[in-house]
Amino acid sequence: MNTEISFAACRAGKASQLPRHRLLRVLLLSAGPLLAGVATAQEIPRYAPPPPMPAANARLPTVVLMSMGGTIASRGAPRLNITNYGGKDYPRVDPQDWVNDLPEIRGIANIVLEDQRAPQERASSETHEDFARVARRLNELARDPKIDGIVVTHGTNTMAETAYYMNLVVKTDKPIVFVGSQRPWTGLSGDGPRNLYDAVRVAASPQSRGKGVLHAMNQFINPARDVNKSSAYRVQTFRGIDVGAIGFVDPDKVVFYREPVRRHTSGSEFAGNDYQSLPRVEVAYAYRDAPGYLIDAMVANGARGIVVEGTGAGSPTSDQTEAIKRAQAKGVVVVATARTEGGRVQDTPRRREARIVPGDNLVPEKARILLQLALTKTQDLGEVKRIFDEY
Structure with a gap:
């Protein structure tokens, strides 16, 4: 059917000359765009209404x-x-x-x-x-x-x-x-x-x-x-x-x-307690040629624990390693973390031999907090390692 001819017939007042089924089709076709516009306007409002306020008797958390x-x-x-x-x-x-x-x-x-x-x-x-x-x-x-x-x-x-x-x-x-x-x-x-x-x-x-x-x-x-x-x-x-x-x-x-x-x-085994103070734990950052005297200074100032933010998978430098041994001889607990911020520091034979607790994938500032809390309970390396494994 030629829709334009049918429209012209309608405008000329000759709609009565068209069969009823053809007239209905013309009217539907001409109204289609208008109906589509209405549907679109209903489906996509021009603005989103604000969320309703709760009823006076509503049970809100x-x-x-x-x-x-x-x-x-x-x-x-x-x-x-x-x-x-x-x-x-x-x-x-x-x-x-x-x-x-x-x-x-x-x-x-x-x-x-x-x-x-x-x-x-x-x-x-x-x-x-x-x-x-x-x-x-x-x-x-x-x-x-x-x-x-x-x-x-x-x-x-x-x-x-x-x-x-x-x-x-x-x-x-x-x-x-x-x-x-x-x-x-x-x-x-x-x-x-x-x-x-x-x-x-x-x-x-x-x-x-x-x-x-x-x-x-x-x-x-x-x-x-x-x-x-x-x-x-x-x-x-x-x-x-x-x-x-x-x-x-x-x-x-x-x-x-x-x-x-x-x-x-x-x-948590630490939960519910009121910790007025915590043991001193410091963080030593590893970088090329990082000296050991900073770790010595931490121990001299009362550090009971040291977190080493090591290179790669948690490695200190040679000078830091010697300082760690001196600290451990005074009862200081040492935990290794990685300055990469991603990836676990693992429990390797070399690390066990060095008596250094692996800090898992905790960043040093969080390992410090966990070590502080652990030291309120124990200085046993096995127990400290358990805590780092579980938390």
Whole structure:
């Protein structure tokens, strides 16, 4: 059928001259583009509606939002300033500011606010006293039956260390999620609001229980043991180099694909204790011609353990090896890690003969924390090795 001729017939008032089945076909063909446009408009709305607020009687999980500061709690000006912010020139972002600026989280959980920031004058140099105070509080919150999950904000520079420490000393199956940002809260295209929103979703999810302390940024979920910062400024900085993410915070739901297998939180022999202080453990970095006198100085200043960040698969230099022997003669426990950050330091015959404990695939700063905790219990090399094998 010639559709143009039929249209002309309709315009000329000759529609009655067409058979009824041909007239119906003409009308359907002419209406097709209009119907398609309507369907498209219905399927792809011009804007996404905001998430609905919960009903007054809705049973939402209760999530504690705890601030330990960091870039996510920092301001700067102008908005394009995403590298030089905070300090005495700009007031810090209070926990209540997060809730005010991000009302969407009220649709996820009942939020309880906690401020555990270090004083402004030493916000960038937290001490073990700060860690101990927060660990004590996390243990208290974990025992509260009204609390379902906890989100802890932290600066990204040392977040992985803090999260790993809490992973070892907080006794709970409840989700504890660490989060931060690479850009200040006031920055243009800042990653803080989305990261915080996602972290609350992870802490509120029943699927997050029993997985130890988690880290959620840039939509990736990693265990505290495995995650490390890999880039100074990029928002995709946190990665689990050897094992990768265990889940993702997708727009439709929080989804997990794997379970952490190393001991943590409720399964940790260190959990629930209040460590007011820890044995001194230092880190010695190996590089070409690295001297041994730095290790001697560590021992002279009271180090009970030394973590060597070795070359290749965890090797110290010749001078460091001699210094290690002198340290071991004084009862110092030595653990080997690799400066490559990826790959395990293995238990080889040569390493056993040297009485050096392999640090598995832990980065040196995390091996240091684990060795500190191990030394609160034992100096036996076999027991220290067991701890590194299990955690």
